[in-house]
Amino acid sequence: MSGQLTKKLSGWGRYPVAVCHTLRPERYAELGSNSESSIARGQGRAYGDAALNTERQVVLTERLGRLRSFDAQSGVLRAEAGLTMQQLIDFSLPQGWFPSVTPGTQFVSLGGCVAADVHGKNHHHDGAFSTSVMGFELIDADGGRRWCSREENFDAFAATVGGMGLTGIIGEVELQMRRVESAYIQATHHAADNLHAAFELFEQHYDATYSVAWIDLQARGAAQGRSVVMLGEHAPLERLSAAQQQSPFAIKARANRRVPFEMPGWLLNPLTIGAFNQLYYRIEGRRRTPFIIDYRKFFYPLDALSDWNRLYGRRGFLQYQCVVPRDGAQQALSELLTTLAESRHPAFLGVLKKMGKTGEGLLSFPLEGYTLALDLPFSGDALLQLLQRFDAIVSNAGGRVYLAKDARLDSEMFRAMYPGVEPFIQSKGVLDPDGRFSSDLSRRLELG
Amino acid sequence: MRGAYLILGATSAIARATARELARQGYHLTLAGRDMDELQRDAADIRLRFSVEVEVKPFDAEDFAGHAAFLNGVVDDGGELDGVVLAFGYLGEQTRASQEFAESLAIIQRNYTGAISILNLCAEYLAARGRGTMIAISSVAGDRGRQSNYIYGSAKGGLTIYLEGLRNAMFHRGVHVMTVKPGFVDTAMTYGLSGMFLVATPQAVARRILKARDKGVNTLYAPWFWRWIMLIIRHVPETIFKRLKM
Ligand SMILES: Cc1cc2nc3c(=O)[nH]c(=O)nc-3n(C[C@H](O)[C@H](O)[C@H](O)COP(=O)(O)OP(=O)(O)OC[C@H]3O[C@@H](n4cnc5c(N)ncnc54)[C@H](O)[C@@H]3O)c2cc1C
């Protein structure tokens, strides 16, 4: 076993920052052998404290991402959990297979996708990541291994998908991929004048495989919720240009830009963002005729700018993502946007999406309704208080906050939002009897 | 169609990256080392990604008596070799090594004696075919003895000199020998060590190794600036050097 490196870590939001003792195994058999308290960490793309463990151990999975097997007939792929979505796609797409579910960045590990039970733009049809998971190997604190699937150890399966790493280390994952004819997406944009119009568009275009809306958070009053609803389908061959048809899976390498250093915090301010949003709404909202773009631009627009989280400056930012049940969703989200506007707290990126049925994970986030995500620069107590007001609105509407984005929810509110807490704690007691998997998030939420 | 490469110490992070670069170029591989489970995992991954044939063989640098049979087995099952990459090595613990000879011996066997045992055989094999490449990973630590790792350093220094002589001998028999001297590389060997700086990724080192092989480089410092760092370190007068805490 290699050494231990103590360093400062944070989630993608760069708040909070924690000093952790990291291990980075390069051998599969080293997974799991750990101390009093440890937590797995993949690519660190969760925004808050899910993969932090102050003054305790963090097990980095980044060196254990090998492919184990792939059946090009059925699209079933098995790999070590440190494999990233990008590595997965680079391997499978040229053979005509795409992940069944993908989050909005490809710089995530498969382990992170299972542990947060991530959702994609197709959640309303296909459910969360776990629906495409056939099984996984769960490694306990003593290195013991358990295969978990719908047939075997289902309790462990249900506790681990969405379980934020607290039931053990996911060592390998087996996935069902989706067949595609090309690396391209046929996209359509629709402008929505306000929140109501956006909801209507989602209902009207329910059949679209992928859908998501970008919200202009600067729009107020009657224009509140003004947005661009973006729809997409995997492009069939006949929709591609002759050149694209020649090699439907070959796409140009993407120019990668990087934010070279931490930007001053004032760079993203209501004026610069307001101007950007106006422009975006006008230009993107007009693209009503279907157009062809490559999958990276459609699914991972932010990946083109490495380290974009540095734009928020030294104090970092929080993402607040909630979901509220369909009945009453519009009213609750409108109330939330009004509360935000009245607070005058800056908020830049806003994303709205319709979600489908609740899945199997005891602590999985998605439920049938609408989810809203807001990026908010960290400003201390003012922000934390604002988010507590959001929590009240969400909880009253029967909704919940996404743990993979969270850094501040309190344990009481968490219990009100997640009815699966009790059965989860029971399962954790079986899988991790000595409570050796824990994180800053789990202590905050009193999950052990 | 490309031939095959033998990777000795194939679970090392630098070896893993090098094996993938070779497979990307279409070479078949034999991965050799002590940890069969890990080797199987790497083999499966490389087969899937690069569609080359990959064999896996148990190999212990310290089992000198078994080396000849090992090499025969590699050629029997994996086909004739175009090249050999030697990556195994052991940093050990200097303090322990200076107190317990067993640790010193392990360092010497795993970096020096074991390397000579298997490289002698590989050299004869390749020379008999009149062509091939031998790539062996030594270390900048072998360029000058320092208090923090001189047992490791002396074993690597011995390996470096062995490789110089081997290169000279093999030149006349059509085989190219390349010595690789990495600086600090981000691997299990160094993870968490204090005093690391200018750390390179195993992937970057692997790409450098294969580029240098194509150019027929004799001694490769990786990354390149270590050539200059070591030039300075080697030229510090001994009267001063012995006073330093390095
Ligand atoms: C730009 C951006 C866009 C995003 N878009 C979406 C989106 O559309 N939908 C969505 O659902 N999420 C989204 N996310 C969130 C992200 O997908 C999740 O946080 C995901 O968990 C990150 O994976 P990771 O490998 O970085 O995990 P980490 O951040 O390293 O860890 C996240 C959690 O997973 C656990 N974990 C990681 N690996 C393992 C393992 N091997 N075994 C056990 N537990 C493990 C950790 O303990 C932790 O609790 C987005 C994030 C970013 C930065």
Ligand SMILES: NC(=O)c1ccc[n+]([C@@H]2O[C@H](COP(=O)([O-])OP(=O)(O)OC[C@H]3O[C@@H](n4cnc5c(N)ncnc54)[C@H](OP(=O)(O)O)[C@@H]3O)[C@@H](O)[C@H]2O)c1
């Ligand atoms: N990392 C650096 O900064 C650095 C710097 C200079 C030089 N180097 C050299 O680079 C080479 C690769 O090292 P690395 O950094 O990639 O380290 P590593 O990951 O620790 O690899 C060391 C390898 O040596 C193998 N090994 C040890 N004893 C062996 C034995 N008796 N028989 C067979 N194999 C044995 C191990 O394989 P198994 O245990 O699986 O058998 C392991 O794969 C080494 O020679 C090292 O000395 C490294």
